[in-house]
Structures are given as structure tokens and as C-alpha cells.
Amino acid sequence: MNYLSGGDRIINYSWHKPSTSRPERKEIKNIFREIDLVTGLTFKKTKKKNDDLHFMKVDEIEQTNFMSNDCLYQDAILGRAEATSERINVSWVDYHKSNKVSYLEKYVLRHEIGHALGLSHPRGRGDHPRFSSKHTIMSYNTFSKKGYLMYYGFTDLDRSALIENWGPNAFGVMPPTDIVEVL
Numbered sequence: 001m002n003y004l005s006g007g008d009r010i011i012n013y014s015w016h017k018p019s020t021s022r023p024e025r026k027e028i029k030n031i032f033r034e035i036d037l038v039t040g041l042t043f044k045k046t047k048k049k050n051d052d053l054h055f056m057k058v059d060e061i062e063q064t065n066f067m068s069n070d071c072l073y074q075d076a077i078l079g080r081a082e083a084t085s086e087r088i089n090v091s092w093v094d095y096h097k098s099n100k101v102s103y104l105e106k107y108v109l110r111h112e113i114g115h116a117l118g119l120s121h122p123r124g125r126g127d128h129p130r131f132s133s134k135h136t137i138m139s140y141n142t143f144s145k146k147g148y149l150m151y152y153g154f155t156d157l158d159r160s161a162l163i164e165n166w167g168p169n170a171f172g173v174m175p176p177t178d179i180v181e182v183l
């Protein structure tokens with residue numbers, strides 16, 4: 001997978017069309033445009049057999065790997081970025097079951113694409129109390145005390161990390177380990 005070397009600076013992607021809506025596919029393209037703007041990476045839509053990144057919307061994500069016992073988040077499992085020898089699979093759950101793109105979906109998609117491009121949770125912990133989605137899209141702390149979603153998109157910190165991983169002088173990144181998001 002030349003994706004990981006970052007050598008050609010082109011990332012091929014595909015999606016599972018039946019499970020994704022037009023607005024969701026458009027949103028994925030928007031995210032790539034945002035990343036291209038700061039890193040210069042090119043994202044190219046290909047057939048699945050040639051892709052590096054594959055997107056699929058799912059009804060449910062099974063929690064197959066170990067989650068910490070003291071995890072406070074019981075609500076739902078919303079996203080996953082999983083590296084195989086062939087590609088990185090990004091799957092997400094549309095909590096609102098709508099073809100439109102909710103802010104929660106905008107957040108989950110950016111968070112998972114962040115993982116796929118080598119970003120990790122702040123100090124290794126999605127729920128690290130010192131961070132929120134105001135600091136980084138890689139934080140789980142994205143709901144206000146009243147339960148409102150605080151959506152900021154990619155932050156300055158995220159953009160810096162993306163440039164470090166993928167900017168013109170970067171060496172590329174390691175693939176994510178199988179990451180199941182409990183939110």
C-alpha cells in the first residue's frame with residue numbers, strides 16, 4: 001500500500017455506494033478538500049480494488065476489540081477506522097438514520113478520517129478531560145453539559161498534525177490500529 005509511504009502523495013478512495021447517500025458522499029469530498037488545502041495531498045476516487053481508503057455506512061458497529069472497563073460512554077458506537085493489509089476501512093453509524101449529513105456525522109467522519117491519516121486521540125485518550133472538540137476533532141468530549149453537540153470541524157491543532165504527517169516534507173504515517181469509537 002503506497003498510501004502509507006506517502007510517496008506519491010495520492011490517496012485513492014472508494015465508497016460502498018448502496019449504504020451512503022449523495023450528501024454523505026459530498027461531505028466526504030468536502031473533508032478531502034479541507035485536507036488537501038493544508039497538506040497538498042490528492043484524493044482520488046477509484047474502484048474498490050485500487051483503493052487505500054474505503055467508506056461504508058453501517059447500521060451497527062460490533063465491538064470486537066477490547067474497550068477499557070472504566071469507559072463512561074455507553075450510548076452508541078459510532079465509528080471505526082481499521083487497517084487491513086489491503087486498505088483502511090472507515091465505517092460509521094448514522095445515529096439519526098437520515099440521508100442528510102448531521103453535525104454528528106460531520107464530526108464522526110472527520111474523526112475517523114483523522115485516524116486513517118495517522119491522528120490519534122489527545123494524549124492517547126479520547127475522553128482526556130483536558131481536551132474537547134474545541135481543541136481537536138480527535139477528542140470524544142464533544143457534548144456540552146446540556147447535551148448539545150459542539151462541532152468545530154478540524155481545528156488548528158488538527159491542521160498542524162495533518163501537515164506534520166502529510167505536508168510536503170513529511171514521511172507518511174503508520175496505519176491506525178483497529179479503532180472502535182464509543183461515544
Ligand SMILES: [Zn+2]
Nearest residue numbers: 121126179181
Ligand atoms: Zn477515535
